[in-house]
């Protein structure tokens with residue numbers, strides 16, 4: 644048996660034995676949907692900009708139209724994209740019962756939610772309403788969601804909608820400030836509730852699956868280390884080596900879309 648086949652067999656045994664499975668995903672899970680990861684070379688206009696400079700409040704205040712346009716371009720790509728085999732394998736697992744699944748994602752593209760809704764609609768075994776509600780509530784978007792906006796001044800709740808085709812930020816109807824993407828920028832605190840749920844998931848799971856993340860961005864990158872310190876097995880899936888391999892019980896060297904369907908079937 645080659646290394647990956649042996650690793651997959653070991654990982655499948657761990658998944659079969661798990662009762663509280665936490666899955667932590669990064670941009671690599673959306674790569675096969677055509678959504679560029681952060682470390683991919685940014686194409687076109689963005690080739691000259693560092694996402695860690697654009698994805699900041701300072702970057703937005705310095706040039707609101709440039710940053711708003713970057714997010715508008717990303718929203719357009721996401722609208723044209725579809726969940727891939729990795730998202731679908733996770734969504735099926737969320738509905739399958741057996742292990743309780745908590746999905747913690749760094750991704751802001753909403754593709755896990757779309758995959759879950761598609762799995763619910765396509766499900767022939769009609770999961771019961773409680774399982775569907777539980778699955779929908781078990782997706783934690785650590786860094787927000789690019790499809791939502793909020794007032795830059797935070798004067799009130801996010802508006803229900805906005806002119807999405809504007810190439811510069813629309814204004815808040817209450818206070819006139821620019822609207823901003825409802826995502827967590829570098830240098831900003833994560834939503835307290837989301838971070839608390841992620842830490843609880845790492846502290847209570849009996850297996851952690853980490854997929855498609857370079858493990859560079861904190862505090863998300865901390866999660867597998869928290870699990871490992873508790874003696875909980877960690878499975879890492881990535882075509883490239885990352886710091887997470889240091890704490891992984893099993894490393895599946897490959898694409899999420901290829902590895903997750905056989906692992907989670």
Ligand code: BV8
Pocket residue numbers: 668669670671672674675680681682683695698749750751786826827828829830831832833854855856857858859860861862863880881882883885897898899900
């Ligand atoms: C915070 C939303 C308190 C916006 C994002 C020094 C040391 C440690 C930490 C810090 C430090 N200085 C500053 C910090 C804190 C900072 C941080 O971690 N910086 C890093 C860069 C060092 N963190 C923060 O600011 C966080 N807030 O800590 O508040 C604080 C404040 C100030 C100072 C200290 C503390 C907020 C972080 C959230 C930022 N917002 N997104 C937007 O999207 O526009 S982050 C964004 O980038 C993503 O959400 C994601 O988190 C990250 C990208 O990481 P990945 O998802 O891993 O993607 P990446 O491209 O890196 O890698 C893709 C991987 O996929 C690769 O490994 C590749 O091999 C693999 N892959 C490719 N194809 C596939 C695949 N895998 C599987 N299948 C495939 N097909």
